[in-house]
Amino acid sequence: FFFFQAEDGIRDAQESRGLGDVYKRQTQSTWGLYKSEYIKMSRRFDSKVNSFSAEGKLLQVEYAVEAINKSRPGIGALIKDGAILGAVKDVVSALLERTRQSEKIYCLDKNIYCVVSGVSADGNYLIDYARGLAQDYRFQMREYINVEKLVVDICDQKQYYTQFGGSRLFGAAFIYAGYDTTHGFQLYNSDPSGNYAGWKATAIGTNSIAANSFLKDEYQEDINLDQGLDLVVKSLSKTLDTSSPSADKIELLVLQLDENKSVSYTHLTLPTIYSVQISVVAVSLKKK
Secondary structure: OHHHHHHHHHHHHHHHHHHHHHHHHHHHHHHHHHHHHHHHHHOOHHHOOOOOOOOOOOHHHHHHHHHHHOOOOEEEEEEOOEEEEEEEOOOOOOOOOOOOOOOOEEEEEOOEEEEEEEOHHHHHHHHHHHHHHHHHHHHHHOOOOOHHHHHHHHHHHHHHOOOOOOOOOOOEEEEEEEEEOOOEEEEEEEOOOOOEEEOOEEEEOOOHHHHHHHHHHHOOOOOOHHHHHHHHHHHHHHHOOOOOOOHHHEEEEEEEEOOOOOEEEEEEOOOOOOOOOOOOOOOOOOOO
């Protein structure tokens, strides 16, 4: 009796060991499948904003830049005694009522203006954020904020969203034009990554490569107002699909100093405001 009982026990142990080996093999196979899928998922670097690709790139930043490159263009240029900002307005439908404010050019403070290109909602948030920074600085220091300091603060906010998961980058790029007593008139641009740079003339948005190439060839230092307006409008024409753009789509803003050494601006929005004769394209903005 005891002999058969011991034999049954050995047989049960062998069967359980065999089942254990089968379970172990199944577990290893399942983990191998999960591991392979995990490796595949880990290679999708573009799914996370804070993960570098194998080439050392943040792909979400490049996607945000691509969104900006598909939006309406903006251009800025320094002239001898000021700065000019230009943009192409969005014309969605003839039934859409015109807004009472600029669609592309915004005031950040009395001495700083900007052109925005990209996702409008993202741009509006950053514009309100920049206005708050400028007002806080003026309240504390009793003077207008320096242009570059405001640009740096905005770019710090942009860069913050490239380091934390669960958030989306700001799909908006800016060209800033402003004046302060330290450096005079200045022109900067910034991208979704938080980088910024100073320029004498630059373009963002659709066909910005063609516009920047044109500016590189045609821009000269110490150009006057008429030459600057001619240059900006010609550059905007390079970004449009038509060789004869409508003047209603072009929006311009000129920053200069008045007789009291204060920053004054002239907002040029309709074809009845200013006259710029252009030989390349058929655009005429008539002075009021």
